[in-house]
Amino acid sequence: MMLRVGIVLYPGFQVINLAVVSVFEFANTTTPEPLYECVLLSEHGGPVEASAGVEVKTQAFGGDAFDTVLVVGDNDAVDASPGVIAFLRASAQRSRRIGATCTGAFHLAQAGLLAGRRVATHWFHAAGFRRMFPEAKLEEDSIFVHDAGVWTSAGASACIDLALAFVEDDAGIDIARLVAKKLVVYHRRTGGQSQHSALLEILPRSDRIQKALTYAKRHLHTDLSVEDLANAVHLSPRQFSRAFREETGQTPAKAIEHLRTETARLMLESGRHPIETIARDTGFGDPDRMRRAFLRAYGQPPQVIRRSARAGA
Template sequence: MLTNVAVMVWDGAAPFELGVLCEAFGLDRSQHGVPPLDFAVCSPGGGPVRMAMGLTMQPEHDLSRVRAADLVAVSATPSLGGTPEPVLAELRAAHARGARILSVCSGAFALGEAGLLDGRECTTHWMYTERLQKQFPTARVVPEVLYVDTGQVVTSAGSAAGLDAALHIWRQEYGANIASMVARRAVVPPHRDGGQAQYIARAVPACEAETLGPLLVWVVENLRDDHSVESLARRAHMSPRTFARRFRDETGATPHSWVTRQRVAAAEELLETTEQPVEWIADQVGFGNAATLRHHFTRSRGVSPQQYRRTFCPAAGTA
């Protein structure tokens, strides 16, 4: 269970990406029922850090604090390489003892230097994916996705995608309800799948009436309905081909994959908050039957609905 988080920073650190990690794991949200974490920002020698944009910060801890953490995180690195050796040593030691490792944006380069990306799928900001692959040829760089979770190591794309990866970790450790509370406090969507595109093909038009936003809200509120491309296109007053193209432009996903993700997320919440059987939940979220729900849920979350419920809603049993 996640209880202790340490973030390592050194000269040149990017303040926004560090802020993402502080927002995700450093705020006390216990008044909203979110378990408090022991959170620390650490620097080599415990000395001041000259950050990007002319800022200076003084962390309270040196790198020895990292050895108590069960999640060790690094934010964007200043030069896509040249990570201080004490930082690399702590990353290797943390990985060796089984701690989880998280990088935000170009922080993946520090993981690569530590040898933690060898033979592993990973990602970084889309501007740097080619360089990451060239610099660490045995890594399996996945371009454009928001984040990649290989179990012990989680790498995320630029800036805000680090928050998506952090919420993903919250969800794995404490369930969808707690992750949603963290997201609500940060005023961000509670779940964006790691495989979602980092950016959309074209800018969303400025006129809200021309976007699919209202339709997407309606879909989430009516998951039991038929949401084929044809039915959604009719509702949007577009041809199926135009609608499918516009949908991908605005969301970075196909209509089918986007709707499936919303149904899985809704099922996740119902598994935590109700004692209803899986068959009932499958019907409520639009999967129709328990077998279909099990297929998509297991593929998306890596565990069956029953296993998820046993973890996050033990009182519900194995219904």
């Protein structure tokens, strides 16, 4: 029997959220028999315009049964209409799964479905969500969260990770991996994985500084002194330090620590490596030094981040 997925749209929704449909479409071409039927829904039916101006044809809310109901997000975290709230409340009673992508979590919270539950949303709107819904347990740095049948994800491309998690839940990890491969994305990120990237925070203007960062990523297990980085791009240590700070706004040492903590966090979230091995392979040398860096970067020690990643998975 096919699993019916109802995707709730409303005027101004962010069109990237429809990437979940592609995940289910590719799952149907990967399993022996089609697994999903996707239905685009809205309060009144008919064409619904996204924030980008694209119109999508939808079916009006009705009495149809859905295995899974997802409400999508938008750019501004708008309030849900009374009709959407009523539909979500009813769906929570009759559907096996209910969830939200991006700021769709605001709609679930407005429907009273997130009190006491762990939840994720787009990092940009996390502070506002926490103020408006203190009864929810916001994990503002998580890619997606599953708590007692309610699934929520971070913004933008995180909806793909959430949909791949559904496929894994329904058809197994091997099918989910094949779907991810067909979509030319990495297999879904673990739920507790950070929404932020150190490399996105470091934006050099010149190829020379970018080359130094690439060298650093490949040699994190070494000491990586300023002299090492300067030699890699044929500058004196003084020239390199000055150029690096001018282009990135931070010292080479601070940037390297960011790269080390991000790489170590990814290894922690994979769950395959002992903390001592991670500390060695990312250049921290010992777990205590890595722990201090994690407290500075994330406010949490490595063990807590690993437990959060396992809970999200």
